[in-house]
Amino acid sequence: MTLREEFATRNFSIYGQWLGILSMILCFALGIANIFTFHAVIIVFSAICLVSSFVILFIEVPLLLRICPTSSGFDAAIRRVSTNYMRAAAYAAMAAVQWISLVGGHTSLIAAAVFLSLTGICYLLAAVRGQDFVGSKTLGGAGVAQMIV
Template sequence: MTLAEELRSRNFSIYGQWTGIICMVLCFALGIANIFHFSIVIVFSVICLVSSFIILFIEVPLLLRICPTSSKFDAFIRRFATNYMRAAVYGVMSLVQWLSLIVDTTSLIAAAVLLLFAAVFYTIAGVKGQGFVGSKTLGGQGVAQMIV
């Protein structure tokens, strides 16, 4: 299945997964960009950076097989296998970035909005009863078994 076919599938978990990949890149970039503030915003930018790496391991399951990680970290990441759990983790990450607005208005609001979109996509997939379907492009369904 190509990327275009995946996006036409009307499966909201695919939309959530690809939005998550965009969130990962955005969180990494905004985390670095906002780390140079001389206020408590530094804490939120570090959280945003950490969120980008958590998203990377959640959305690209192949990395759990090829990267040397601890068994505790693997167990933590594997908790987010369902649409509702992914919606919850994206919702929490979004809430943290929304809370950064209390301190100062920064570009972290873009990460908050996009993380919220990912949470909404996963929530819709859960409500519609769509099972989580990982993108084959990102190492889902069969790709990890072919490599290892």
């Protein structure tokens, strides 16, 4: 299935997965960009944003759990975030942390908060509509991980 065909399915979990990838890129870039400030609160939220980017990477690209050497506890925690409701909750938690970062001042971390919120909304819509989670084959969804092993 091509990327175009995946988007044509109107399955919000695929939209959420791709927004998750954009969120990961934004969290990484904005975390690095804001960590060099002299405001302690912003530094903490930037570090949390950086950690969130790596968590998102493992959530959205399941192939990495097989390739990267991680602990069994981390693998179990990431595997729990497999349904649309759990993904929506995880993104809502990460978005809430970034929204709270506004307390320390108005920074570009708000862009990460917006994209994390949009990703959570997509997963919530998929869950409410009763759509099963369908991983993008481009990002290591069903079938790709089995080909490597």
